[in-house]
Amino acid sequence: MSQPTIDLSTRLLRNLTPWRTATTWRIAFSGGLDSTVLLHLLAHLAKTQSLPMLTAIHVHHGLQFAADAWPEHCQSVCDALGVPLEVVRVQVEPGASLERAARDARYGAFIAATHAGEVLLTGQHRDDQAETLLFRLMRGAGVRGLSGMPSERPLGRGHLLRPLLDVTRAELEAYATEYQLSWIEDPSNQDRQFSRNYLRHQVFPVLTARWPQAVATMARSAAHLSEAQGLLDELAQIDLAHATTVSDFDWLGLPSLELAPLEKLSDARQRNALSHWLKPLTTLPDSDHWSGWENLRDATGDARPVWRLAAGELHRAGGRLWWLSGGWLHTPPSPVSWADPSVSLALPDNGVLTFTGQPPDGPLQIRYREGGEVMNLPDRGHRDLKRLLNESGVPGFARGRLPLVYRGQQLLAVANLQGLNGGEQGGWYLHWQPLIEDQGLS
Template sequence: MTRPDTIRKELSKRLLSRLSTWRDAAGWRIAFSGGLDSTVLLHLLADLAQHHRLPPLSAVHVHHGLQAVAASWPGHCRQMCQILGVPFQVIEVQVRPGASLEQAARDARYAAFDEVLLPGEVLLAAQHRDDQAETLMFRLLRGAGVKGLAAMPAQRVLGRGHLFRPLLDEPRALLEAYAKEQGLSWIEDPSNKDTRFSRNYLRNHVLPMLTARWPQAIASFNRSAAHLAEAQGLLDELALQDLAQAEIPCPWPWLNVPSLELAPLEALSDARQRNALRHWLGPLTRLPDSDHWAGWNSLRDAGPDGRPIWRLADGQLHRAEGRIWWLSGIWLKDVAGSQHWSMASQPLHLPGNGMLEILGEIPRGGLHVHYRQGGEVLDVPDRGRRDLKRLLNEKGVPVFLRGRLPLLYRGEQLLAVANLPGLDADPRGDWRLHWQPPTNDHSLR
């Protein structure tokens, strides 16, 4: 039988080795639920901090309030942290109702961690080898692709910092042995036995049956997840190579809307197209499963006069002027109306549409700003009066942008169209109309 001090020394040594990459982090925050796994991680780190120079330690407990019994958990966690001398913080969250309570609680928890992490800090989570096997099985049953079957990554970006799982290669049995030998107490969540939840069913029924027949099942699942993670890494590298061919700057450098040139994507096989788009759209929106990509095919194959749109969970993909454009948030809301610009020497804030300013000598007369309604004409130097729609066609302005371009009027006369060379200034060059479009945080997250 392994001696208690041997378990502690072995775990501490492996933990310190895995954390070596993060020794210069601004701080280590421990995701502390009070359960077995996070209790062991907290105890190990507090012990290591007594003998090694580590980043500042602190613990974060997310209180969901989903069970009456959970009301006592923050107090238990606070007492444990006081004993170990680790600063402690409780964050209360509201779990949005939905089809999956498990997923909703997880989303709320990681959103809280995302908010609390400061630049350069690392959130240390205590998921272990059994959790990884469980995740792989759960995602396999849901028909996940390579990325999903890679299960939980050991590390990833989270908010302004990083998430790291230093116990992912350790079996739960070893963590429980450590906790018992060290005399630790932890919270037993009664909901973990509720097999109406899919993960609990796998944990309490399926995995024990599999390991009874194949004792190495959990280790094998983890090995498969590692192989799939490596395969996903190769797919990511391929996506970056393919996207590099499509990331040709758009003609409007002031337009802060993510976009790609379509032709290089069309030259790829269907599988490589989907791989590249998953990589590009992943930070922008939740993606459909493999059975619901018909929207991409329709957008890609639309005729040159078409205006196809692929509607996704968090926004829309538009096709215009040989490019695809990602629109979400404020870019999906129409702008309308007019504004008098009595103080044209000052920037004009456009509701839901950024800011407008005149650079140079301010033109005389009562100025006001409109948006396109149709039928507008503009005097163009050396060309005379021209229909605005035709001018926008000549400039190759995407359809989604045309209704947002601010138009400067003096009385009934259209003087300029913001940001379009040749249309945004007076003929003598005394002034120019400059528009700063709205920043769409959802498109740039």
């Protein structure tokens, strides 16, 4: 065995050492050069090393006629190496960017397939990293984008790993030649209307003719920028720690931050902290759309500003920022009858209601605020509900979702608000568990 091959196996195993306790290493196997070499390397390492279970997954996009033969090719390769293969067929949604749509469909399949304790291995290499850097530079990316593809990141309930990012395409070709591997050549890789193909075939040959080390130096720049992004993330965590305070309305179950600590920061640090906080919640806005943050931050005290982003909305209320998404963006239907108040009531698009103590006599009905509601309180008489909500400091966005319990035309209780949520004389209280959104899947 030649020295370059020994080096490649050793480097791969070193890169994967922290992940050898995973339950499964699942290889994203397109059948192309990169994933073919990765699969072959791992299958041969498994003969002499104690590795997690190896499996492969092939995503069939169905975008071209030639692709129909690829699952069969991938199956034959996996059979020869003794690696189980799962073939997943996906529907690529039409859009402005076919590349992006195919990638979204592919990674959707990867997320669904990757379980807790598992890792998905992909074959991107150093040349891909350089292409990513230049591609994002042309799109005006910031430090995060220019840091390129991370070597590892969370994916679904597991992790995605790119163990070949320090390997060149030339090294992969040399390995494939030595072992006489066969792989698929995707015809679309020659189509230069796609931006990455244009960079690969038109731009990089010119760059490397003038600067032979261009790929290596660009990948090194991406590594420097990745380190810089790590420092920015640490700064964001420091700044967010001051803004992550307890609220009287934490029971709403919504991500929120105190505004005042953020306002003390420079504009750049505000954007950095918010970008870090918003990243798991939504696609981050581009530079032109950060004016929405400034409008939200600088609005007058009695305003109810909203910053609309791709996967939800940022609201300002009670000196805090609140993230709303999913069902929180829709008005729940009403009224809702509560035939048996002794059992919990699941509200359409609005969580669950429960009585503690002996519930009031029925029949009861759940409604939501429309304006003009009046509530009769012991020792206080009839009080306007709007004023009562103001006294309680309820965030404006939550007022239309607070369940109101009526008996006929009488407003008996407002869920969760002390003094309004039950009858002390009757010994019953109304509890509301608001809609729980899985914020991490946006």
